[in-house]
Amino acid sequence: MRQKQLSLIRPLLCVLISGLMSTVSWSNSTETGADQQKYTATETETETETETETETETETETETDFNLLYQIPSWIDAIPTFLPQQSDKVIVPPLQATEKQSWVDRKQHEIRNWTGRTSHKIDNWFGKPDPNDPASASLRLIIDNSWNKHDNYEIRPRLRGKIKLPTLERKVSLIFGDDSLDNELKNNVAITDENPASTQDKALDRERTRESNSSLALRWSDFSKRLPFETDVDLGVRSGDDIYLRLKASRDWQLENDFRFYAEQIYRYGIDSENYLRTNLELTHARQNQAFLSDQFSLTYADQQDDDLTWDNYLFRQHQFFHNNRFAYGLYTGGFYNNNDLRLNSWGPYVSWRQPFVREWFFLQGDLNYLNDHREDRSHFLGVSLRMEALF
Secondary structure: OHHHHHHHHHHHHHHHHHHHHHHHHHHHOOOOOHHHHHHHHHHHHHHHHHHHHHHHHHHHHHHHHHHHHHHHHHHHHOOOOOOOOOOOOOOOOOHHHHOOOOHHHHHHHHHHHHHHHHHHHHHHHOOOOEOOEOOEEEEEEEEEEEEEOOOEEEEEEEEEEEEEEOOOOOEEEEEEEOHHHHHOOOOOOOOOOOOOOOOOOOOEOHHHHHHHOOEEEEEEEOOOOOOOOEEEEEEEEEOOOEEEEEEEEEEEEEOOOOEEEEEEEEEEEEOOOEEEEEEEEEEEEOOOOOOEEEEEEEEEEEOOOOOOEEEEEEEEEEEOOOOOOEEEEEEEEEEEEEOOEEEEEEEEEEEEEEEEOOOOOEEEEEEEEEEEEOOOOEEEEEEEEEEEEEEO
């Protein structure tokens, strides 16, 4: 906007100066009032030069501000570090080399084949399959473990599956399991679960586990090429009898100086759960073969939650020391907005490590944090989480 204004102002200034110069030339050839007209022309030229200098200074200040933002990643890279260099070296054997070595490997192989056969059978229900675009399936089995001195030990089994059905007219998939996993960013840096436990006296909340993993829905993806963002529409049932409609829109922007911005908006309406709205934002500075900086922010409104709004923010730096490895450390801040009261409820440092363990299809992730909780009157305390994840 400012460049457009400058492009309009400059030609006007040129016209004005040309007119003034013509006036000065005409006044030099005239004896009456010559001194007064020369003084007027000189004064106007001085004012014009002053305005031009002010505009130039403002442009320089703006450029300096942007250059300062762009310099921050360079300053962080310049800090001495004892950490190893970035690497994509493979440390576990490939899937094909281990699928029959042990009972566990054979079971993983059987489940993977079963999900593939099931996807083909379901795809056949809706039409003739295309060999160039076959049906496919993916399955995640997750066991989240967490401990802190206030909430003690908790275990949370989670399941999420997806079956792609290309024979249908649109990009349709059958999805099932814990739908809250889809509310997180795809590369969410920390172990999180937005479904609170209903009881505190048991390590395993069977009721919550059953309800959280009982979602079943059909998903239409990218149903319109005219829209400038990616879309998902889910129609299904969750928590046993909560029929819902879910909309998701997302887009990725590649910015200057190796910055990238990603945004997604999720809205869900359920007969029982009613309104749910979540915004996920991610700003990342990433260069090839370098550790990257990122900030992940989420804002949530839900009729079933106690607060009007809740928010979480992870500011972190992430390294990769071998293939599929992730080492991140940073600062977490979270809070709420309720009854016109905006609060920073929790903050503190955290560290996260994720890697394949022994097999290509099995992952371990450990998180360590040191957070507080103003609402529960808890000062900073250690929290530990461990995620075991098997992919099929």
